[in-house]
Amino acid sequence: MxxxxxxxxxxxxxxxxxxxxxxxxxxxxxxxxxxxxxxxxxxxxxxxxxxxxxxxxxxxxxxxxxxxxxxxxxxxxxxxxxxxxxxxxxxxxxxxxxxxxxxxxxxxxxxxxxxxxxxxxxxxxxxxxxxxxxxxxxxxEPGDKLAGLIEADEKFFRTSFKGSRGWRDGNAPQQRKPRKRGGASQRGLGQEQVPTLTAIDRSGVIRQVRLPDLKWLTIAGELKSWVEPESVICSDGNLAYKTATIQSGCEHIVAKGRQGHNAAGLSIGRIDAYHRDVENLINRRCMGVSTRYLMNYFGWARRMKQHKPFGNECLWKCYCPNVSSDNLLFPASH
Ligand SMILES: [Zn+2]
Structure with a gap:
């Protein structure tokens, strides 16, 4: 002009x-x-x-x-x-x-x-x-590898068909009645529970995935792909963790009880706290989310836990991973 x-x-x-x-x-x-x-x-x-x-x-x-x-x-x-x-x-x-x-x-x-x-x-x-x-x-987004002291645990979420039209169309999911949204999950795997696996390290790297089942091979397979060799994995006594530890060249420490510590002074308290945050997001703030979107909300929870804002920087990382946004002057979102 x-x-x-x-x-x-x-x-x-x-x-x-x-x-x-x-x-x-x-x-x-x-x-x-x-x-x-x-x-x-x-x-x-x-x-x-x-x-x-x-x-x-x-x-x-x-x-x-x-x-x-x-x-x-x-x-x-x-x-x-x-x-x-x-x-x-x-x-x-x-x-x-x-x-x-x-x-x-x-x-x-x-x-x-x-x-x-x-x-x-x-x-x-x-x-x-x-x-x-x-x-x-x-x-x-492929997460970073977990390293150092790693806590790992499973977590169940209630299956949800929020937004499903099955009930209206006479094709109810799981042949059950609709129920109130959200709600705490109980331990144990039924048709109404979705198992997930979470691992978190001290530098703030978090990995969480929905599992198809709770077989120890499944758990071990996921976990060993997440961790750097020579890390220490702290978990409950499930055989899956022991297997993953051996296969990935790490050391395994069994955390004692939910509240207690073992001889090394280790617990899985961080992971419990993180699970509470995820539950809070899913069951309270979003008032229950459909199971098909569960992984999406894990991504959201992870981002909030890591105190990373949503915005342009995030946009570039996700969508244009090979291009740096440094030299592009974005006005701040308002
Ligand atoms: Zn061409």
Whole structure:
């Protein structure tokens, strides 16, 4: 834009009422954000510099889509693709709004409040889809390896079919009546319990997974893929932990009782505390979540425990893992 046009625009802004200025400010902030995302997505393609379809490294810019997304064309296979290909922004409208949504996510604002108090005009089902589109990527994020002193334990969650239409459509899940949401789980594995495995180390790395069953081979298989050799695993006396420890070249210490310590002064208190946090998120704050989304909520709980905010940095890590966001100036989410 020519300098004179910009000057003209600014002069006109001087005459705008304070109230309107605030509206303009948020409009401009949203534009800046959208633009920053577009630039970042474009750079991501330029950096990988290869065609997502055939893998050849001969791509060229090929105009912009109506939404303003840079498009590319492969000179080998002749296919065109947009900068959002393979990212969470693919076919997502109003990108800036989504980063704002993420910014609010850490504050745990209910979807209904997003509509009523934060001006989101999307339907509840759209907002719900956004939540899981994002959380699913977070849950898939490969966690760091656990090292040093590691606590491990299983935890049961009640199965839930929250949101299921089975009851309405005469096809009740598990052939049972609907029941009140949330609720504490009891130990033992029935059809109404989902087993999960958690491990946590002193540096704050947390791994948690939903298990298909409670066989010791299953537990050992998961756990040994998480730990660095020569670590110390502290758990109950389950054979699974002993096996995982041997197979991964670690040392095993049996924690004594729920409250007590053993001779080495070790307990699994950290993991108990973490499980209470997860339960709090799932059963109280979210008032029960459907079992099919359980892993997504584990990702959420983990992020909160590690005191990492939701926001742009998080977005990049999940969706553009190979591109650093350092050199991109994002305005803070507001
Ligand atoms: Zn190609």
């Amino acid at each position: 020519a300098n004179t046009t910009i000057q003209h625009l600014m002069n006109r802004l001087r005459k705008v009422a304070a109230r309107d200025l605030i509206a303009i400010e948020s409009f401009v902030a949203e534009l800046v954000q959208t633009n920053a995302i577009s630039v970042a997505l474009e750079r991501r393609v330029e950096k990988t510099d290869s065609c997502p379809i055939c893998g050849e490294k001969r791509i060229q810019k090929w105009g912009k889509s109506n939404a303003g997304t840079q498009r590319f064309k492969c000179r080998d296979c002749g296919k065109t693709f947009g900068a959002t290909n393979g990212t969470a922004f693919y076919r997502l409208r109003r990108r800036a709004l989504w980063t704002r949504y993420l910014g609010l996510k850490g504050q745990h604002i209910s979807l209904r409040d997003l509509q009523e108090k934060h001006g989101f005009k999307q339907s509840l089902s759209t907002l719900h889809r956004w939540r899981h589109r994002f959380l699913a990527s977070l849950a898939k």
